[in-house]
Amino acid sequence: MTWQQRLARLITDVTVRVPWLWPLLRRPMATMFDRIAAQWDEVTGPERMVAFEAALARVPGEPRRALDLGTGTGDGAVAIARRWSAAEVLGIDVSPGMVEEARRKAPELRFEVGDASRVEAADGSFDLVVMNNVIPFFDELGRIVAPGGHLLIAFSRGAETPIYVRPGPLRRGLVRAGFEIVEEVGAGPGTAVVARRARSH
Numbered sequence: 001m002t003w004q005q006r007l008a009r010l011i012t013d014v015t016v017r018v019p020w021l022w023p024l025l026r027r028p029m030a031t032m033f034d035r036i037a038a039q040w041d042e043v044t045g046p047e048r049m050v051a052f053e054a055a056l057a058r059v060p061g062e063p064r065r066a067l068d069l070g071t072g073t074g075d076g077a078v079a080i081a082r083r084w085s086a087a088e089v090l091g092i093d094v095s096p097g098m099v100e101e102a103r104r105k106a107p108e109l110r111f112e113v114g115d116a117s118r119v120e121a122a123d124g125s126f127d128l129v130v131m132n133n134v135i136p137f138f139d140e141l142g143r144i145v146a147p148g149g150h151l152l153i154a155f156s157r158g159a160e161t162p163i164y165v166r167p168g169p170l171r172r173g174l175v176r177a178g179f180e181i182v183e184e185v186g187a188g189p190g191t192a193v194v195a196r197r198a199r200s201h
């Protein structure tokens with residue numbers, strides 16, 4: 001791993017264990033991704049979307065309001081729009097540089113600068129939230145996913161992904177936040193889970 005990837009892993013491990021430290025770590029994370037935004041699609045290989053796309057194919061139903069959290073250059077949002085053309089899709093990222101790239105790539109979609117730890121949206125706003133290689137904030141995910149809605153969390157290189165959460169803490173975090181795991185997906189070098197928010201929690 002490069003030093004940036006090690007830093008991303010360190011920030012991930014600390015944030016998953018002690019989420020209230022995130023406000024101190026947000027700036028270094030955003031700065032790191034701002035610096036790499038213009039090269040992101042080139043430096044990350046085509047395998048980046050393999051597990052994500054495989055898991056997306058397992059999401060049941062037709063989501064109407066979907067959110068790609070930590071959208072980067074927008075590929076998750078684009079994949080959702082391609083699969084469900086009627087869906088209203090929003091991509092959010094903490095890095096303004098990434099949001100600029102996403103808007104350039106997919107001007108027909110909506111992208112905003114924002115933080116996955118405090119999404120500016122009412123409770124239950126989305127019936128699908130996706131995250132590809134992004135730190136999950138479980139309580140916030142439990143708040144914004146509508147009862148009966150779905151959550152997809154993918155790591156494109158499995159345990160080798162710099163931003164990665166091990167299966168144990170991932171499952172525990174999801175269950176605590178009111179999700180049940182409906183699919184565990186392995187595709188190419190990546191892993192993903194599809195979870196459903198309980199109707200009452």
Ligand SMILES: C[S@@+](CC[C@H](N)C(=O)[O-])C[C@H]1O[C@@H](n2cnc3c(N)ncnc32)[C@H](O)[C@@H]1O
Binds near residue numbers: 029033072095163
């Ligand atoms: C490894 S990149 C993945 C980007 C994209 N999902 C992909 O697969 O290409 C992680 C992205 O999450 C963003 N990010 C990290 N923490 C975030 C947070 N708390 N809220 C929103 N975006 C965040 C970073 O700025 C970066 O664009």
